[in-house]
Amino acid sequence: xxxxxxxxxxxxxxxxxxxxxxxxxxxxxxxxxxxxxxxxxxxxxxxxxxxxxxxxxxxxxxxxxxxxxxxxxxxxxxxxxxxxxxxxxxxxxxxxxxxxxxxxxxxxxxxxxxxxxxxxxxxxxxxxxxxxxxxxxxxxxxxxxxxxxxxxxxxxxxxxxxxxxxxxxxxxxxxxxxxxxxxxxxxxxxxxxxxxxxxxxxxxxxxxxxxxxxxxxxxxxxxxxxxxxxxxxxxxxxxxxxxxxxxxxxxxxxxxxxxxxxxxxxxxxxxxxxxxxxxxxxxxxxxxxxxxxxxxxxxxxxxxxxxxxxxxxxxxxxxxxxxxxxxxxxxxxxxxxxxxxxxxxxxxxxxxxxxxxxxxxxxxxxxxxxxxxxxxxxxxxxxxxxxxxxxxxxxxxxxxxxxxxxxxxxxxxxxxxxxxxxxxxxxxxxxxxxxxxxxxx
Ligand code: ZN
Numbered sequence: 001x002x003x004x005x006x007x008x009x010x011x012x013x014x015x016x017x018x019x020x021x022x023x024x025x026x027x028x029x030x031x032x033x034x035x036x037x038x039x040x041x042x043x044x045x046x047x048x049x050x051x052x053x054x055x056x057x058x059x060x061x062x063x064x065x066x067x068x069x070x071x072x073x074x075x076x077x078x079x080x081x082x083x084x085x086x087x088x089x090x091x092x093x094x095x096x097x098x099x100x101x102x103x104x105x106x107x108x109x110x111x112x113x114x115x116x117x118x119x120x121x122x123x124x125x126x127x128x129x130x131x132x133x134x135x136x137x138x139x140x141x142x143x144x145x146x147x148x149x150x151x152x153x154x155x156x157x158x159x160x161x162x163x164x165x166x167x168x169x170x171x172x173x174x175x176x177x178x179x180x181x182x183x184x185x186x187x188x189x190x191x192x193x194x195x196x197x198x199x200x201x202x203x204x205x206x207x208x209x210x211x212x213x214x215x216x217x218x219x220x221x222x223x224x225x226x227x228x229x230x231x232x233x234x235x236x237x238x239x240x241x242x243x244x245x246x247x248x249x250x251x252x253x254x255x256x257x258x259x260x261x262x263x264x265x266x267x268x269x270x271x272x273x274x275x276x277x278x279x280x281x282x283x284x285x286x287x288x289x290x291x292x293x294x295x296x297x298x299x300x301x302x303x304x305x306x307x308x309x310x311x312x313x314x315x316x317x318x319x320x321x322x323x324x325x326x327x328x329x330x331x332x333x334x335x336x337x338x339x340x341x342x343x344x345x346x347x348x349x350x351x352x353x354x355x356x357x358x359x360x361x362x363x364x365x366x367x368x369x370x371x372x373x374x375x376x377x378x379x380x381x382x383x384x385x386x387x388x389x390x391x392x393x394x395x396x397x398x399x400x401x402x403x404x405x406x407x408x409x410x411x412x413x414x415x416x417x418x419x420x421x422x423x424x425x426x427x428x429x430x431x432x433x434x435x436x437x438x439x440x441x
Contacts, residue, residue: 003112003116008315010316023286026286027296030294030296033079034078065098068098076295086101086107098239109290112150113147114147119151123177127178129144129176130171131144131156133160135159143244144209145157164191168189175204176205179208180210182335203228205227205228208227208230209247214326233322239295256317256319265284265286266304269327277306282299304323306321307320331361331370333369333406340432342404343404352379353376358413358430359372361432368436371411374410375414397409
């Protein structure tokens with residue numbers, strides 16, 4: 001099933017032509033209306049008039065998350081605020097938030113791209129769609145909400161606020177046929193479903209669309225069995241539009257990227273050099289239809305690879321593999337984002353510890369926990385001065401909890417345990433050890 005067959009199954013040569021035309025319009029608008037692009041492109045001597053093919057895009061510089069942070073709050077907007085009808089923002093848990101703006105057209109477009117993804121997995125106006133993503137500044141809730149309404153589905157804006165038990169009750173009583181949420185949250189719901197004595201056969205749920213954090217094929221199998229559904233991956237970037245960038249079709253073999261609205265590249269995250277099809281690297285996206293907040297070669301920080309081969313579903317849109325990791329070691333803990341560099345910033349100013357540390361991630365029943373291991377410095381008191389070390393440990397644990405807002409505890413270990421061992425890690429002061437089972441539960 002297609003929502004937009006004329007674009008989703010467009011001939012490759014026609015798609016490239018469309019991309020170039022839209023790219024030229026976007027570049028001209030960005031250079032004219034966004035000071036950042038006027039400076040980094042026009043004044044830096046890049047002649048955007050010479051961008052004649054999609055490959056020419058590689059001549060232009062990359063845009064980073066820090067560039068967007070520096071423009072806080074409205075510096076990257078390409079239209080005046082009076083033309084913006086919606087504002088969203090990144091959570092800011094990993095640094096300064098990034099505020100994005102949408103024009104009326106952007107919101108309309110966003111809804112239609114989400115609708116594409118829903119139709120691709122068999123959702124229609126006959127479905128009851130329970131959205132258990134956060135609403136508010138986060139793009140997940142409203143993004144999916146508008147897409148599902150566009151299709152004419154019956155939308156339950158459950159949001160992420162109800163408890164997992166309440167969420168399950170809604171699932172059962174309202175006869176939801178589609179559940180949209182984060183995979184870690186779906187797993188928590190599955191645990192509670194069993195505890196509540198609800199058998200999957202008592203539900204009419206058919207489909208789950210899961211995303212906003214990396215997840216594994218093993219977890220997909222587990223959730224499909226637990227809920228008796230087909231589960232599909234979805235991908236979004238809050239700085240661009242949250243859901244609607246790419247999503248799986250019923251073949252479950254990669255996420256079709258909406259190339260008539262985004263140009264995707266994969267680069268080597270260290271050198272910035274472009275990588276070929278099938279090679280894993282950092283995903284870089286250029287928006288070619290967004291009015292309010294256009295981005296040129298934006299570094300997403302997500303690691304993936306692209307597969308241009310035709311798909312059995314009939315779509316010609318390139319497929320990206322599920323995200324396999326992050327360039328910045330971003331950790332997802334119970335769905336909350338934590339950057340090791342943030343841990344480092346908290347520990348850096350602390351007296352009495354060595355600079356190297358290790359982050360160990362574990363699963364304790366339903367919850368994921370994070371342990372930070374550090375070595376006390378020689379002047380922090382010897383191991384027999386237990387009282388002093390205890391106080392220091394408690395103080396540092398509290399500081400981490402206050403700053404990171406996730407369950408974390410700090411323990412002291414021998415210096416040799418936390419010293420990064422391999423030369424590849426020499427520049428990093430930390431290591432991340434993920435001991436969470438790949439098939440939890
Ligand atoms: Zn497909």
